[in-house]
Amino acid sequence: MNLVRTAMLLAFLTALFMAVGFLIGGKSGMMIALVIAAATNLFSYWNADKMVLSMYGAKEVDERSAPEYYGMVRDLAARAGLPMPRVYVINSEQPNAFATGRNPQNAAVAASTGLLQALSYEEVAGVMAHELAHVQNRDTLTMTITATIAGAISMLANFAMFFGGNRENNNNNPLGFVGVLVAMIVAPFAAMLVQMAISRTREYSADRRGAEICGNPLWLASALRKIAMAAGRISNEEAEHNPATAHMFIINPLSGARMDNLFSTHPDTGNRIAALEALATEMQQTSTPQASPAKAERKSRSVPSTGWGRGGSQPPKGPWS
Incomplete structure (x- = not known):
């Protein structure tokens, strides 16, 4: 089913890409856009994960x-x-994470330094389990390809002003300067169209599967609450420069998703937390995230609460051990 959705999404984005080319240069512009779209699709299938990781300076x-x-x-x-999977760290104060890769055999997961520093071991485990769920569901192929093609659409539309300015006397664009303006207006909405195309049910599915992988839904629920709060007050400059990649993160890195509507990239965080708490009840676990399962986990094992990557004592082990 994911392969069908991926094919439909690529077809839609290719058609949008061709439409922008048509508005800029008529039939010849559309054919050039088709060739570029085909090359972009092929290139992004093999290299989109590397490009996204490079965008964010992942190490x-x-x-x-x-x-x-x-x-x-x-x-x-x-x-x-x-x-x-390959494991990466992003140098960003905003706590967040994403997964990428064309299939589970070529997957990568990335967490920000802010995530590793601000969240407990158990909360980070919930987040990374969510990202691995995306890998297992093969959502990462759709996420990386859509981000790459959306960027190409925006780039093509940005060229519209140059094409429009240089072809006043001999413009292949059937709509003339109006077509160029339309193409320029379409560009800012390209990322939004991609966000609309990405089903928000993927996040709910990854939340549930991630909770099953780590063994405690409340770890992820607690992490989502902290990440959503931080996303509204800590900026992510790379995401601001590449808004088409916002849907890849566990929480929208630009401002945090606030509502389940047609234009949001993520489900409402409160709804996700409620679903995880309901799942915790199903799994016969406490339904109160404020009980701090991470702290209780550490206390039960008498493990000091140390920072990430600082050496010293051994980290606590989760229920997957």
């Missing part, structure tokens, strides 16, 4: 450079029955 880590974080992902991947 790959291993068991030596980030033993707690890397070990957590390894244990969660094993619990989910997934191949070990």
